[in-house]
Amino acid sequence: MAKAKQNSLSEQDIDHLRAELAAGRPPVVWFTSAAVGVEAGRSAKVVAFSEPAEGDFIQVRPTGEKDDLSFSPAELTVEKPAPRKRAPAKPEPAAATAGAPAAGLAPVEHIYTPAPAPAPAPPKPKPAPAPAPPATAPDRRPAARKQAKPAEVTVTLTSTAEGEWTVDVQWGAKRTLKAAPVAASAVSQAAKLLPPEVDEAVESVLSAARERHLARVEQLRAELEAAQRALAELTG
Structure with missing residues (x-):
């Protein structure tokens, strides 16, 4: 079947x-x-x-x-296969009893005079047996297996307007890291080991962040000096 x-x-x-x-x-x-x-x-x-x-x-x-x-x-x-059915064992034929008379019949005795046995014919030479073909070893090579493909990994660096950096890691279908903070200096060092286009893009973001922070420092320094003069006049 x-x-x-x-x-x-x-x-x-x-x-x-x-x-x-x-x-x-x-x-x-x-x-x-x-x-x-x-x-x-x-x-x-x-x-x-x-x-x-x-x-x-x-x-x-x-x-x-x-x-x-x-x-x-x-x-x-997802369909579970049906269990295999074992073929029923065939009954062994009953061994016949040699020389047993048929059921219901009495044995019949024969009285005869044996004839002289004929002279045996000379035995015929037996043909030489044909050489057996060489035995072929069974193929024991294991079937080829498919190795599991490694999952793809995607690493994404994201910068903010203030010069802060975060990293995301996608491993196959699972996100193992999301928006983890990374130091700008570490990003700069890593970018220098990558193609020039990556280093150029990262450096442009870092330069813009430096300029914004420098302007903010100058503004705070000016405000501090003004506050110190006002304090001096009040205490003078």
């Missing part, structure tokens, strides 16, 4: 799996006959989704293994 074809993952199935994984409940899937390197019907747990969602972007860990592998929606299903 032909095995029923399992349905691959639909868009609704993928959304459901993402929601379960985000809730901290790694969902279980099964491999279809289109999966490469694993047996159809075997189970696995979904551990991550790669971005963008193209090709083999679903990372799973097969049951009983420690490695994470990547597969496409066509190679996975």
Whole structure:
């Protein structure tokens, strides 16, 4: 009997799996006959989704293994395969009793005079057996496995009008750092190790911030001097 074809993952199935994984409940899937390197019907747990969602972007860990592998929606299903039925054992035929008479019949005795045995014919030479073909060793090479693709990392630096800097880190589908403050001096040093266009853009922001802070310092210095003169007149 032909095995029923399992349905691959639909868009609704993928959304459901993402929601379960985000809730901290790694969902279980099964491999279809289109999966490469694993047996159809075997189970696995979904551990991550790669971005963008193209090709083999679903990372799973097969049951009983420690490695994470990547597969496409066509190679996975949420439908649990039916358990395999074992073929019933065939009964062994009862051994016939040599020389036993048929049921219900009495044995018949034959009285005869034996004839002289003929002279045996000379034995014919036996043909030499054909050489056996060389045994072929079975192919024990393991099936090729798909290694999980590393998640992409995106680092974003953001500046404010006051010259303050923050950094965001996006690791695959998860944001691991959001708007963390970074010293302007550290940004300047890092920019000098990157292409000139990056250093030029960062330096322009830092220069504008220096000018604004310098003007503010001059303004505060003038206000301080005016306040000191007024204080001197009041105490003079």
